[in-house]
Amino acid sequence: MSNDQVRNTILDSVRKNQPTSRSMPQIPYFGIDDTKDLVELFTQGVMRMAGAVIQDAIPDLDDFVHHRFPDAKVICSAVPECKGAIRPKELTHWPEASKTDVSIVRSPLGVAETGSVLLSDVELQINTIAFLSHDLVVLLDPDQIVQNIHNAYQHPYFKARPYSLLMTGPSGSGDIGGITVHPAQGVKTLTIVLAGVPH
C-alpha cells in the first residue's frame, strides 16, 4: 500500500472515530508580579539548573574565556565580541564540533520563569556547537529577558527557523540511582554572561 493510501486510511479512521468537536479555549494572559526583578528571577532559574550567570561587566571576553577555562585549546566564537580560535563556519562537518572545547554564542531572548535562553540556527550557525562542545558561554542582553514561557514562544524564530532551542542549564541526568549529575551527553557547563549588544 502506498504512503498516500495508508495516509487516507488513517485519516478516514480518525474522521470516523473522532468525538464531536470541542471548542478551543481562550488562553488568558499569564503575567508575573510586576514588582519582581526579571534578572534576579532569571538568575535563580539558571542556578537552580546548575548553570552560572555573570552579571559583572566583562571588558575583554577572550580574556574572560581563557581565565574561566584555562585548559581549553579550541575556542569557537559565534559572536563578534570574542575572537576565539575558530568561527562555527570553519567546521565543515557538524560532528567536528566535538573538537571544540568552548563555544560562545549570543542568545536573543531569556526567560525569567525558567532561566532558559533561546538559541537557534541563526546564532549557532552550526547547531552542534551547542551540544558537542565541552563548555558553552551564552551572551544575553538583560533587556531581552521576558517573563515566562508564554512570552518566549511568541518569538518569531519558533515559527520561522528550522531549529530553535530553549536551553536551561548544562546537560544533566538523574538516570543513575536518581542522583542528578552533569553532564550526560551534552555540554558540561553553561555560563550566561549578561551583556548588551555592542553598538
Add this chain to the structure above:
Amino acid sequence: MASMTELVHDPVFSKPKALLSGVRGVQIVDFDRIDECCGFGGTFSVTEEAVAAKMGYDKLAFMQKASPDCIVSSDMSCLMHLQGCALRQKQDSISPYRRDLERSITMSPVNQARNAEAFLEDTVHEERLDKLLWLLRMRRDAAARQVPEWEELRTLASDIKEHTLTNLSDYLIEFEAQATANGVTVHWARDAHEHNQIVCDLLAERQISTLVKSKSMLTEECELRPFLETRNIRVTETDLGERIQQLDDQPPSHIVGPSIHKTTKDVANLFAKKYGSDPNNEDAAYLAGVMRENTRPEILNARAGMTGANFLIADTGGVIVATNEGNAELSAHTPSLHIVSAGIEKLVPNMESLAVFIRLLARSATGEAITQYTSTFRGPREGAAMHVILVDNGRSSRLGMERFWHSLKCIRCAACMNTCPVYRRSGGLSYGSTYMGPIGIIMMPTFDVRKYSELPFASILNGSCTNVCPVKIDIHEQIYGWREVMEEKGQIQTVKKQAMKIADKVLSNPTLYQIATTSMSTALDVLPHFAIYNRLNAWGKHRDVPEAASETFHEWYNNHRLKANEVLGL
C-alpha cells in the same frame, strides 16, 4: 489523619480532625506521607495482597515514627487492615516477604500481582524505588504550588487536547502540509510493522547500518530495536537510562526514567561487565562519564539519528522534543538523517498552546520548571534530511472509545506513576508492558485485552493519579471502566471473580451481611490457626486477621441506642 495534597490551592478541611482537636487532652500528631493510602481497597486487599500488605506496613511505619498512643480513622476497613499488619508485625522480626515465586508466562495474561510480590521480596530495590518516586511526587507538588495558575493550566491543557483530538483529522492534514513546506518528508504508518519497515527502508536506501536514537516510548511500543537488529542494523540508545536498559536487555521500567529501579551498584556492575569500568566505583558522576565516553564515538560516527516527539505543532510543522541530557539534539543534528517517530495524538494547534504544556510537563515529571533542552525542529539543515513518521497503531480506534479516548491526552510525564502506591511498590517491569503504572493500565488493554486483562486490578483506585495528571485524564475512572470491560469480556480470573461475587452478595444484602459479621466473629474465636491461615486465605499471607470485636455494631446499636431511644420515648 489523611487528606488530599495533590490538588494545589484547594483548602483542605477535615471534619473529624476539627472535632477531635476540640477534645481536651487530645493531641493530634502528624506523620509522614499523610495522604498515602493504607492499601486496603476492598477486594484489592486479597487480589493484590502482597502490595496491599506492603502499603499497610509502610503506613504503619510512618505512624509509629510519630509515636501515637492511638490510631484514629473514620474508615473501619483502614483500621482493620492496619491492625492485621500490626498484629503480624509483633510476631515477625523479619520481613514478611520471603517466598520463591515464578515470573508470569508471556502468553498468558501478565500476572502483575505475582510479579509485584517477587519485586517486594527484594527489599533494597523496593524501598529505594518507593522513596525516590515519592520524592519526585513531593517535588511535583512543590513546583505546582509555585505557579498560582497551576489548576487553570491543567484545565486549559485538558481543553486544548480535547479540542485537538476532536478535530484531529484537520490538524494532521495541517501539520503534514506545513512540515512538507518546511522540507520534511512525512510518512504514515497504520501499525508497528509499517513504522518499523519505513525506518528500515530509509536506512537501507542509504546503506546505513548504524543508528543512534533518543528515548521514545513509541519506538518501544513498536519494538523497533529488535526489528532493526534482526536486519543487521546496530542501534545505540543515547539516553542514559535507556542505554542502561539496552545493555541489560530489559525494557524501560518507567517512561521518564527507564532504569529508575536500578541502584548505583547495579549500574556499576553492569558497566564493569559491558565496558570494563571499575565495578567498585558506584559514583553516579563517574558512571555517567563512562557512558559518555562510550556513547560519544557512536554518535559522532552514526549516519542516522532518531528521536521521538513530545508534541507536534500543526500550524508550523514543528516537532518538539524535551530532554535533560541533550542526547535527542545530538542524535538529530550530528548525523545527516533525522527520523522522527510520532504518534498521531501528539498534535497541538500552535506555539501558543504549546506554552501551556511546556509549563506543566517538567514540573509534573520531576518538579523542575523545564527540561534542560526543549527543542523545536522544523526542518532539515542544508544537505541533511528530516523524516517524520506519523503512527496510528490503534490510536484512531481508541479515539472512538467513548469511555477511554481521553487517555490520548497523555503527555507522558509519569506523574501518575510516581504518585501511585501500587507502582511504587511493584516496579515498572511487573506490568510486563510498554506503558506501566496507572497510564499503562488504561492504555495497554487497547493493544491486547487478554494479555493485559489483569492490569486494571493493579490499582487501589485512590484517585491520586487523576489528581496529579496535568491534562486531567480521569485515570482512576478509566481503570474502573476497564475492570467492567474485563468482566463483560469474561477476562477476569476465577479467584477474583469469586471474591467480587461474594463481596457483592454480602454487601448488598443486609441480612446476609449481619449473618456474615456475626458468624465470622464466632468462627475466629473457635477455629484453629491452620484453618484461618492457609493458602485459601490471601489476607493471612502477610497480615494477621484482626481480633473480632465482642459484639458487632448492629448488636451494640440494638443493645444501647434502641434502649436509649425507648427511655427518651423516641
